[in-house]
Amino acid sequence: MRRPSSSHWFLAALGPLALQGCQDAARQLSPTPVMSFARAEPAPLVPRLIAPQVTDPDIDWVPTFNPQFNHHVVWLDESRPANGKLFVFMAGAGPNSPRPRCCQLVQQEAARLGYHVIGLIYPSNIGVGGCFGGGDPECFEDVRMEILDGVDRSAFVDVSHANSIDNRLTKVLLYLEAQFPTEGWSKFLHKGAPKWSQIAVGGHSSGAAQAALIGKIRHVDRVVMLGGPAADGPPEATWASIGETPVAKYFALVHVRDHFGTAIFANIAAFDLERFGDPVQVELAEPPYDGAHILITDLAPQGGFETINNPHLSSAFDVQTPLGPDGTPLLRDAWRYVLRDHETSGRW
Numbered sequence: 001m002r003r004p005s006s007s008h009w010f011l012a013a014l015g016p017l018a019l020q021g022c023q024d025a026a027r028q029l030s031p032t033p034v035m036s037f038a039r040a041e042p043a044p045l046v047p048r049l050i051a052p053q054v055t056d057p058d059i060d061w062v063p064t065f066n067p068q069f070n071h072h073v074v075w076l077d078e079s080r081p082a083n084g085k086l087f088v089f090m091a092g093a094g095p096n097s098p099r100p101r102c103c104q105l106v107q108q109e110a111a112r113l114g115y116h117v118i119g120l121i122y123p124s125n126i127g128v129g130g131c132f133g134g135g136d137p138e139c140f141e142d143v144r145m146e147i148l149d150g151v152d153r154s155a156f157v158d159v160s161h162a163n164s165i166d167n168r169l170t171k172v173l174l175y176l177e178a179q180f181p182t183e184g185w186s187k188f189l190h191k192g193a194p195k196w197s198q199i200a201v202g203g204h205s206s207g208a209a210q211a212a213l214i215g216k217i218r219h220v221d222r223v224v225m226l227g228g229p230a231a232d233g234p235p236e237a238t239w240a241s242i243g244e245t246p247v248a249k250y251f252a253l254v255h256v257r258d259h260f261g262t263a264i265f266a267n268i269a270a271f272d273l274e275r276f277g278d279p280v281q282v283e284l285a286e287p288p289y290d291g292a293h294i295l296i297t298d299l300a301p302q303g304g305f306e307t308i309n310n311p312h313l314s315s316a317f318d319v320q321t322p323l324g325p326d327g328t329p330l331l332r333d334a335w336r337y338v339l340r341d342h343e344t345s346g347r348w
Contacts, residue, residue, distance in 0.1 A: 045108050048074040052121060055171035058162035061123050063099060072172050073100040073119035075111035076183060083114030085200055085221050086188040087339065088169060092205030092228065093124050103204060103316040106226070109335045115200070116185060118172060122165045123147055123157075124206065130156035131233065140232040141239035144213050165210065169194050196220050200339070204316035205230045205260070208252075209237070212271070215250065216243035224338050225252040227260070227315040229267040236266035247272055251338035253282075253295045253331070255311040268294060282334040295334050297322075 049071040052059040062070050087110040091099050100107070100119025111117045131139035142153040150164030161167055170193055176185040188195050200222035201211040208228025215223035216239065223245060229237060242250070252268050254261070279294040289295060299322040301314035313320040315331065322330040329335070 045075055045077055045111055047104065047107075047119075050074055050172060050175065052168055052172070055175040056162060056167065058160075059168065059171070061159075061163040063121075066099070069099045069101055070121060071099075071101075072121050072168075073104065073107065074172075074176065075107055075115075075117035075119075077111040077114075078183075080112055080114050082116070082184060084187065085115055085198055087115040087117045087200045087202065087224075088211075089117065089119045090122065090165070090201070090203035090207030090210050091119070091124055092203065092207045092230070099124065103318060105318050105321060105329050106316050106335050109329075109332060110339050113336060113340050115339070116183070116188065118169070120165065120169055120172070122168055122210075123159050123163055137233065137238040140237055141213070144210055144232075144239075147210065148214065165214075166194070200224065202226065202339075204228060205312065209267075212250070212267075213239060215245035216241065219244040221249065222339070223250045225250070225268070226338075227254060227258060227312050228264060230260040230312075231263040232267070234263070234266075236263070236270045240267045240270035242271060247275070248293075251293050251295070253297070253315050253334050253338055255301075255314055256281075256296050256298050257305065257311040259308050260312055282331065287333050287337045289337060295338065297331065297334065299330050 051071055087107075089100060089103065089107050089110070091102050099121045103119070107117050107119050131143060139154065139156070143157050145151070146153045146157050146159050146164075148165045150159050150161030150167065152158075170189070173185055173189050173194065174192075176183070177189065188198050196214075196218040197220070199220050201214045201220050202208070202222070202224030203211045204226045205228040208225035209230065209232060211223050212225055212229050214220060229240065232238075232240070250271055250273055252273060254264055254268070258264060273293040276293040277290055278292065279296045280289040280292040282289065282295050282297050283299055297315070299314070301310040301320040301322055303310045303320060305311065310320050314322060324330055
């Protein structure tokens with residue numbers, strides 16, 4: 001696997017677009033965007049909110065800043081044909097994030113594509129910041145692995161098995177199977193554990209990194225990276241490589257003015273997604289975007305470019321993602337593209 005030492009390949013692929021965007025942060029690069037979602041805005045879906053402790057009393061981690069957001073967010077659009085897959089969405093790190101409630105629009109879109117959807121709440125306030133400057137290149141992977149499976153690997157985190165992603169996902173699936181036996185949640189379990197081959201994993205920022213790491217060690221149906229993987233040590237995460245999940249199943253969507261861009265683009269380069277073509281700017285093109293696995297955007301986020309975090313959040317966060325005049329998410333087609341099996345899905 002080729003592992004470039006910087007994101008220069010990405011800037012070269014963007015050419016004048018990237019350089020122009022960096023020089024003039026007040027001006028959009030696409031004054032006349034091409035958008036292909038000329039269809040009525042569907043009615044919002046209503047999620048189920050499930051407290052993790054209801055699924056397993058041994059789960060005891062609760063977000064301290066926003067404990068009222070201590071819920072998995074579960075979606076199922078029974079008006080659409082099921083695609084037989086589960087989409088697990090993981091929010092990024094940060095004490096102020098409302099966890100999976102941050103990003104309900106993209107989760108709804110997955111449900112409309114036929115996915116069973118779980119916005120998973122997990123110990124996402126635990127970042128990898130303690131690894132910087134420590135001189136241990138394996139630290140970042142150790143932290144993320146402990147968050148995933150609860151095996152003690154790092155002094156910077158303390159995640160029990162009960163609070164791990166693995167256990168939380170297993171227990172909410174068992175709960176849903178028991179409470180709603182006709183909805184088909186059991187198909188995503190095998191011998192009391194997640195059936196990863198039927199599961200698409202995705203997330204935003206640090207959640208995108210968790211999804212990518214799961215894809216490395218387990219064969220999943222899809223890996224969807226929104227605004228990530230973000231900083232896991234320069235010039236790229238040492239763990240960022242293709243493993244059990246084929247590279248053809250990895251997709252990324254990034255804002256070109258993301259302030260984590262250097263790290264994100266280096267990580268994407270490490271996954272070798274450019275083998276499927278140059279990045280495609282979604283507001284200047286239509287699906288299927290020439291088959292690209294790297295999508296970029298320079299659409300103005302809600303709140304504009306003045307707040308540094310807005311472009312980073314805009315690929316997934318409801319309150320930053322760009323909207324059309326009628327409230328339609330302008331990234332809807334991009335979300336649908338990275339979420340769906342477009343090789344066999346037919347019309348867009």
